Amino acid sequence: MPGVDEIRAGIALSKEKANASVAALQQAAQALEEAQLSLAQATSGSTQPEVGQAHGMFAEALQGITGTQSTIQAAISAADSYSARL
Incomplete structure (x- = not known):
């Protein structure tokens, strides 16, 4: 079984990767918002x-x-x- 320091290091790496994924998702959300705005502008008045x-x-x-x-x-x-808690 890994020691406390190894576990904490693994958790820190996991958090780093998770935070990077949150940032990537934020970029994706911004791109979708831009796509939605472009669609709204292009289709204004369409039923x-x-x-x-x-x-x-x-x-x-x-x-x-x-x-x-x-x-x-x-x-x-x-x-x-x-x-x-470790």
């Missing part, structure tokens, strides 16, 4: 159902990213709690 559907799907994707970021943050917090 076609596909346009509304696309907007809804962008919103759903953004919610998914936000939820994923929250889950990752909770995992980081749990790992921190464990590390603090």
